[in-house]
Amino acid sequence: EAGVAQSPRYKIIEKRQSVAFWCNPISGHATLYWYQQILGQGPKLLIQFQNNGVVDDSQLPKDRFSAERLKGVDSTLKIQPAKLEDSAVYLCASSLGFSGGSYEQYFGPGTRLTVT
C-alpha cells in the first residue's frame, strides 16, 4: 500500500513570497490533516478535512494560509505571503473516516520550508 505522498520535500523562499504544498493521501482515507512542526516541537494541527469538507480550521492563520481538498482526494496548502516564523516542516496525514473506526494517522515525509 502506498503511503502519504507530499511535494516538494524542501522549499526555500523569501519573506512575502508565496508557496504551495501538495499532498496525496492513502487511497480510501476520507480524513486529511495538515500539521505544522516547528523545530523541537510536536506537530500542530492547522486544518482537518473530512472528504472535501473542512472539519476543523481553528488554528489556521487564515489571513495568510489557505487549504483546499478538491474532489475529496488530493489537497493543497498555500501560504501567501510568507513570514519568517512560517519556517517549519509541513506534514500531511490521513486516516480512515469515523465510519472506519480507526483513530491512527498516517503521515507523509513532510515539506521543509525555509523563509529567509
Added chain:
Amino acid sequence: SQKIEQNSEALNIQEGKTATLTCNYTNYSPAYLQWYRQDPGRGPVFLLLIRENEKEKRKERLKVTFDTTLKQSLFHITASQPADSATYLCALGKGSMDTGRRALTFGSGTRLQVQP
C-alpha cells in the same frame, strides 16, 4: 490552557535495558492517547493507541499505560536496541463520532538514544 509535557532532555540508555518515557498532561480530558515514533527528516509513525477506559496496552516490546487520575501515560520499550533510537511523541485525542473530528494534540517529544 491545555498542556502536554514530555521530557525535553534526551534519554540515554544501554542496549538491552528498558526505556521508559513519560507524558503528563493538564487541563485536558482525552478520550484516547497515542504514541508515535519520529525519525529525523521523516513524518511520525503510529505505534500504539490506548483509550481512556484502558489501563495498559502491549504490542511486541512496547507497553503503554494510561492513568487518567494522575493524568499521565508511560511508554516502555523492553530489551531496547540501537534501532529504537528516535524521538517519541505522545498525542492526546478527543474523538467525536458525531462530527468525525479526530483532533490530536501532540507533545514536543522525547529523544531516545540507545547505546550499543
